[in-house]
Amino acid sequence: MTTPPPSGFEDLPERPLVLLVDDDEVNLLLTAIALRERGFEIIEAADGQRALAALAEQVPDIVVLDALMPVLDGFETCRALRRLPGCENVPVLMLTGLDDDASIERAYEAGATDFFVKAAQWSLLAGRLRYLLRSARTRIELERRKSELARAQDLARMGSFEWRRTEKRGVMLSVEALRVCGFGPHEAVSLRKLLRLVPADERRALLRTLHACLRQSTVVAVDVPLTLRDGRQRVVRVEAEPEFNEHGHGAGYTGIVQDVTDRRQAEDKIRHLANFDSLTGLPNRRQLIWRAERALEVARRMQHQCALLLIDLDRFKNINDTLGHSAGDDLLVEVARRLRGCVRHSDQMMEGAIDSVGGRSHRALEAVGRLGGDEFVALLPEVADDLDAEAVARRMLESLRDPIFLGGQECFVTASVGVALYPRDGQSVVDLLRNADVAMYSVKAQGKNATAIYSPHLAGRGREKLELESALFRAIERNELVLHYQPKIDVRASRMVGAEALMRWQRGGKLVPPGDFIPLAEDTGLIVPLSEWALREAARQARVWQQQFGFNDSIAVNLPTHMFERSDLVEHIHQCVTAVNVPHRAIRLEITEDNLMKELQNVIPSLHRLNEIGVEIAIDDFGTGYSSLAYLTTLPISELKIDRSFVRDLGITPQSSAVVSAIIALARALGLRVVAEGVETLRQMEVLHRLGCTVMQGFLFNRAVMPDELARWLEQTVLPRKASWFGAALENEGAASLAELPGAMRRYR
Numbered sequence: 001m002t003t004p005p006p007s008g009f010e011d012l013p014e015r016p017l018v019l020l021v022d023d024d025e026v027n028l029l030l031t032a033i034a035l036r037e038r039g040f041e042i043i044e045a046a047d048g049q050r051a052l053a054a055l056a057e058q059v060p061d062i063v064v065l066d067a068l069m070p071v072l073d074g075f076e077t078c079r080a081l082r083r084l085p086g087c088e089n090v091p092v093l094m095l096t097g098l099d100d101d102a103s104i105e106r107a108y109e110a111g112a113t114d115f116f117v118k119a120a121q122w123s124l125l126a127g128r129l130r131y132l133l134r135s136a137r138t139r140i141e142l143e144r145r146k147s148e149l150a151r152a153q154d155l156a157r158m159g160s161f162e163w164r165r166t167e168k169r170g171v172m173l174s175v176e177a178l179r180v181c182g183f184g185p186h187e188a189v190s191l192r193k194l195l196r197l198v199p200a201d202e203r204r205a206l207l208r209t210l211h212a213c214l215r216q217s218t219v220v221a222v223d224v225p226l227t228l229r230d231g232r233q234r235v236v237r238v239e240a241e242p243e244f245n246e247h248g249h250g251a252g253y254t255g256i257v258q259d260v261t262d263r264r265q266a267e268d269k270i271r272h273l274a275n276f277d278s279l280t281g282l283p284n285r286r287q288l289i290w291r292a293e294r295a296l297e298v299a300r301r302m303q304h305q306c307a308l309l310l311i312d313l314d315r316f317k318n319i320n321d322t323l324g325h326s327a328g329d330d331l332l333v334e335v336a337r338r339l340r341g342c343v344r345h346s347d348q349m350m351e352g353a354i355d356s357v358g359g360r361s362h363r364a365l366e367a368v369g370r371l372g373g374d375e376f377v378a379l380l381p382e383v384a385d386d387l388d389a390e391a392v393a394r395r396m397l398e399s400l401r402d403p404i405f406l407g408g409q410e411c412f413v414t415a416s417v418g419v420a421l422y423p424r425d426g427q428s429v430v431d432l433l434r435n436a437d438v439a440m441y442s443v444k445a446q447g448k449n450a451t452a453i454y455s456p457h458l459a460g461r462g463r464e465k466l467e468l469e470s471a472l473f474r475a476i477e478r479n480e481l482v483l484h485y486q487p488k489i490d491v492r493a494s495r496m497v498g499a500e501a502l503m504r505w506q507r508g509g510k511l512v513p514p515g516d517f518i519p520l521a522e523d524t525g526l527i528v529p530l531s532e533w534a535l536r537e538a539a540r541q542a543r544v545w546q547q548q549f550g551f552n553d554s555i556a557v558n559l560p561t562h563m564f565e566r567s568d569l570v571e572h573i574h575q576c577v578t579a580v581n582v583p584h585r586a587i588r589l590e591i592t593e594d595n596l597m598k599e600l601q602n603v604i605p606s607l608h609r610l611n612e613i614g615v616e617i618a619i620d621d622f623g624t625g626y627s628s629l630a631y632l633t634t635l636p637i638s639e640l641k642i643d644r645s646f647v648r649d650l651g652i653t654p655q656s657s658a659v660v661s662a663i664i665a666l667a668r669a670l671g672l673r674v675v676a677e678g679v680e681t682l683r684q685m686e687v688l689h690r691l692g693c694t695v696m697q698g699f700l701f702n703r704a705v706m707p708d709e710l711a712r713w714l715e716q717t718v719l720p721r722k723a724s725w726f727g728a729a730l731e732n733e734g735a736a737s738l739a740e741l742p743g744a745m746r747r748y749r
Contacts, residue, residue: 015039016039016040016041016061016062016129016130016133017040017041017058017061017062018035018041018042018060018061018064018129019051019054019055019060019062019064020042020043020064021046021050021051021063021065021066021074022069023066023070024066025046027118028044028046030120031122031125034122034125034126035122035125035126035129038123039126040126043058047069047070047071047072048071048072048073048076048077048080049071049072051063051077051081052080052084055081055087056084059086059090060090061090061133062129062132062133062136063081063091063092064093065077065095065112066095067096067097067103067115068096068097074095074096074110075107075110078094078111078112079110081111082111089136089139089143090136091113091114091132091133091135092111092112092113093112093113093114093115093116093128093129094107094112094114095115095116095117096115096117097118113132113136114128157258157259157260158176158177158180158256158257158258158259159173159174159176159177159178159179159256159258160173160174160176160255160256161173161174161240161255161256161257162252162253163191163240163252163253163254164251164252165250165251166251170190171189171191171194173189173257177256177257180236180257180258180259181197181236181257182226182228182232182234195207197226197228198224198226198227199227202224202225206224209222213242214250217242217244218242219239219242220238220239220253220255221237221239223235223236223237223238223260224236224238233261234259235260235261236257236258236259236260237259237260238255238257239255239256239258240255240256241253241254241255274286275287275290277369277370279333280333281336282336282340282367282368282369283367283368284369284370285371285372287369288369288371288377289429291365291367291369291379291381292308292365292429292432293429294362294365295362295365295381296428296429298362299381299382299422304382304383305383305384305385305421305422305423306379306380306381306382306421307379307380307389307419307420307421308378308419308422308429308436309378309380309392309393309396309419310371310375310376310377310417310418310419310433310439310440311339311375311377311378311416311440312374312376312415312417312418312440312444313335313374313415314413314414314415314416314444314448315414315448316328316373316374316413319411323406323407323409327406331406331411331413332374335376335400335404335413336368336370336376339368339376339378339396339399340367340368341399342368342378342392342395342399343366343380344366345366345367345368346367362381362382363382365381366380377433377436380392383421386419389453390419390451390453393417393419396417397414397415397449397450397451400413400414400415414448414449415449416440416441416444416449416450416451416452417440417443417450417452418436418437418438418439418442418443418451418452419439419451419453420432420433420439420454421454436454438454439453439454439455439458442458468516468517468520469520469524472517472520472524472526473526475507475530476529476530476533480505481503481504481505481506481530481534482706483501483503483504483534483541484502484504484704484706485502485541485555485704485705485706485707485710486499486500486502486697486702486703486704486705487499487697487701487710487713487714488556488675488695488696489695489696489701490694490695491685491689492689492694496553497695498553498554498555498556498588499553499555499556499710500555500558500697500704501537501556501557502514502558503518503534505517522560522562525562527562528560528562528565528566531557531560531562531563532572534558535557535576535587536576536579538555538557539576539577539579539580539582541707542555542586542587543586544707545707545711546582546586548711549715554586554616555586555587556588556589556590556618557587557589557590558590558591559591561591561603564602564603569606569610570609573587573610573615574613584613584614584615585616587615588615588616588638588639589616589617589618590618590619590641591603591617591618591619591620592619592620592621593619593620593621593622604634607635607636608636611636616638616639617635617638618637618638618639618641619637619639619640619641621643621677622640622641632666632670632672633670638672638673639672640663640666640667640672640673641674641675641676641677642660642663642676642677642693643677643678644677644678644698645678647676647678647679647698648678650688651683651684651686651687657687657691660676660691660693664692664693665692673695674693675693675695675696675697676693676695676696677697677698678698679697679701680698680699680700681700682700684698684700
């Protein structure tokens with residue numbers, strides 16, 4: 001019957017395999033029987049050579065080896081089996097009848113794990129075998145864990161060390177720690193030798209830190225830069241805890257060293273990405289605000305001024321649209337380089353560093369940064385007055401004067417700069433940025449490429465613009481928009497041949513001039529719903545006049561190019577006229593020449609479709625677009641309107657007459673009607689008529705008025721039943737007839 005293993009040995013194999021080697025056959029048999037009864041599997045070998053042969057075929061859990069055997073005794077057999085693969089850690093119990101110390105020492109030298117004096121105490125032998133098995137398993141597990149730890153430390157680039165006050169060797173480093181520090185696996189290393197790896201400018205600060213920890217027996221936790229003997233630059237993390245002797249005095253330190261170079265580089269990269277613009281390398285919005293807040297703190301404490309300069313590039317969108325975004329990026333990089341050279345720029349000032357660089361550390365905050373897009377900010381942490389800030393702004397504008405080459409093409413860029421000073425223009429970074437922005441936009445409004453210092457009246461204008469923008473959003477639903485109409489007069493026939501609808505905004509009982517809200521509507525995109533409303537209202541008014549006095553001409557409506565972004569523009573105009581039952585020719589679309597040329601390719605399809613359904617197209621402000629005239633032969637245009645800038649000097653300068661004569665001749669050759677705008681004097685009317693232009697509009701005839709007022713004016717002046725005084729006067733070129741015109745105009749206006 002097999003005896004179960006005693007308590008405490010449950011983790012061992014159920015039946016451990018034992019190689020039993022003994023040249024005494026009787027002893028071999030008795031020992032084998034006794035061990036089998038106690039739960040062991042037995043392989044028997046009568047001598048050392050047979051034992052080695054059995055080991056070559058199968059490795060047992062433990063070897064029981066008789067010390068004294070002929071030919072190959074137990075000591076030699078033990079040495080031989082230790083050289084066999086897989087047998088290096090097999091526990092070997094040496095059986096001996098000898099109890100002298102020399103034999104025991106010899107057994108251990110041969111590689112035996114333990115020894116046992118031969119006796120018939122089988123239970124004691126079985127117990128000793130189980131203890132050896134458990135000890136071997138524990139040792140193997142420890143070796144495995146040690147190997148895993150060494151592997152983990154190697155992967156983590158980490159090693160351990162010890163330092164004792166009384167130890168002559170000083171620092172004792174593990175193999176892994178030696179590798180981290182660039183030394184060989186068995187190289188003797190002193191503390192002095194380690195410190196030589198630290199750069200000289202860092203060594204003194206490190207020694208101060210270590211001495212402070214040693215005096216106070218506190219934990220060491222510090223990153224140390226090292227220059228290894230092969231020249232590599234590494235950063236090593238040192239963490240150690242103090243150890244104390246029996247008297248409570250510090251005896252030394254134990255800890256780890258770890259190569260954290262990659263982690264530090266990653267942290268530095270993350271920190272850089274969090275604080276600096278990836279395109280230009282300048283401080284980003286987050287870093288700028290942090291620097292500005294620190295600068296304001298110092299300015300409050302030291303009672304001086306600081307300044308924020310907001311720099312916005314002029315017409316940057318043109319570069320992106322014309323040359324592409326890649327060229328735009330190249331432009332921003334070059335602009336950033338030039339702006340940076342205008343100040344004492346510092347990239348090294350990061351969070352937490354200002355307190356460690358001395359009493360004038362705030363000057364290191366000075367920098368140029370990128371807010372985003374084409375907006376840059378310059379922080380001047382200490383200025384004497386406005387003149388200091390303006391001088392920097394002028395340097396920046398001057399730095400942008402030289403051309404920038406993008407893709408082999410020469411480009412010029414300008415900027416608008418707004419300046420705000422602490423504490424006069426704001427107590428916080430947000431206030432200073434907002435007010436610098438207000439000053440910058442005032443420069444934009446006045447022609448760009450200049451500098452403006454913030455003042456309260458600029459903010460007032462900004463608030464007025466914001467209020468105006470908010471009110472404009474509600475203007476349509478509140479029915480605050482109206483159309484005024486300026487008649488087009490055929491002076492030869494002395495009658496109205498059409499009208500131009502001009503939008504007005506009745507806000508709070510007052511008319512807002514178009515120059516105040518039309519540009520705002522274009523900037524905000526509201527020009528599209530405003531134009532849609534104008535088309536509907538003009539069509540409705542054409543129907544009213546048709547019923548009122550037989551109006552059979554067209555009403556011209558100014559159409560912004562934004563409207564052509566609508567895919568259903570033609571359908572929308574069709575619905576406007578059919579809803580009130582007027583023909584499509586009742587609406588004439590006026591498009592300014594410069595806007596037409598900007599979006600020519602986008603508007604051509606819509607213009608042809610509109611022409612097909614009977615809507616006529618007029619070119620407004622003709623002659624001011626500085627563009628090719630080729631489009632006149634390809635687009636479905638029916639009318640040219642001579643810009644008022646050419647009409648203004650008619651009869652005064654021969655150049656104006658020459659330009660107008662050329663436009664009229666061009667229109668006549670192409671079969672287009674021609675209309676002169678801005679006619680205000682009889683002289684202008686006479687010259688235009690003589691040059692062949694008979695359709696005019698302007699203050700000489702009437703201003704843009706409400707529709708009912710225009711109807712009353714028609715009844716009193718130029719309806720067909722009235723005398724054709726315009727034509728009669730112009731038929732006679734004598735001075736006497738022309739002299740009658742002012743009186744007639746006074747009577748009929």
